[in-house]
Amino acid sequence: MTQQLPEYAIIVAGGSGTRMQHDLPKQFIEVAGKPILMHTIERFYKYNSAVRLIVVLPQEQLTSWRELCRKHSFKLFHMTVAGGTTRFGSVKNGLDAVMGDGLIAVHDGVRPFVDVETIKGAYEAAAKYGSAVVAVPPKDSIRELTGEGSRAVPRAKYKMVQTPQVFQASILRKAYEQSEQEYFTDDASVVESIGQPITLVEGSYRNIKITTPEDLILAEAFATTD
Template sequence: MHDPSHQPPTIGAIAVVMPAAGSGQRFGSAQNKLFAMLAGKPLWYRSAAALRAQTLVGRIVMPVSAADRVVFQNQFAGLVAELGIELVGGGDERSDSVRAGMMVLVDDPQVRWIAVHDAARPLVTDSDLTAVFDVAAQTGAAILGMPVPGTIKRAVGENEATARTQTVDRRDLYVALTPQVFSTGLLKQAYQKHNGRPATDDAELVERIGHAVAIVPGRSDNLKITYPEDLLVAEAILAGRTKITADNDPSERT
């Protein structure tokens, strides 16, 4: 429902917190998976660049670990400066990193919304960003979500060998994506009430304080890079998008 008290965002009114302090152990690399290359650029850069391309986005804050901060400030200093990224110290848990990023933004009068985006999601599109920003401006809280595409089964029984299945109605089920966008005051309030109880994402913290979170259907190719093979899929998606752009724009043809 539209709330007339909420006004459309202006240029720079949305800030991004992009937590990047995780180890990415499932990626199977000695270094942070965000340093893996995707179409000639590091993964974190691809994710940040997608947000930087939005005129509504002003500041981008990236909470990082102490060890990785050295890499960002040396090996990737030029790319960090190019996108105007502000590096801050991250935390042990994702929520700690988001809180750290949020705290450098809450006193900025220009920042009216904060978008939390996974640094390992490089494929979010302009159209999805525009849609979730618009709904967040109307409701105060909105996330991208993908309708669950396959049949969902629940195992019933404590013993795997004897458990039976139940089919779950998936008509109202979504896979949460990012960015997740909240008014600055709302996200701050949610973190003030956060008592350390585990939460799977920031939307859950907002839900706990009784505020509804709108869900905006997002593209299924807004992948989170978790395993090395995910990079191959992302490369193929980027290549396909580049070809479509070239086919539609004669100036891009050779």
């Protein structure tokens, strides 16, 4: 019988409240009575209470987060790590806290409605193929910008990428040994750059990333139906 690899989750929460038009960093804004980031952590614990959680926050937000945990009596165990100046740097700092082999999910701190089934499917695919990136088909028509204007493209050939993105630890470590590049928009692009194929797994339209005031309205609606 194959021994199951330890499961880690690096939850990257480095956002500000600028686009949200809010004084608080977006991961600290309350939805259904508690900060968004707490909802996100709870999703991974619901999937697997033994998951080893690493929450990456800007250095200046670590004290605020500890105070919020006390205020909300939030006791789910997790490690906190100071982030870097970019998302690439923050994931790299989170990786430094992972010891030995395992499967590592990288997830946006402001995606609090990821389904347990989605998380499970991503870990299982990564264990088999080395990588697993959650994605959904686009709902809207897509146009590609060209030198002459734009042109329609078949949306069936495209996917909208979400998180979690899960990788075998050795693969993710190797990918993050390189220097940061402008075209690194997510972990899949970092891993793909070292020649590692990317496996897509089915996501969910409920797995929204909360970045604007309109997203908060949707988040409150989702929270009441969970």
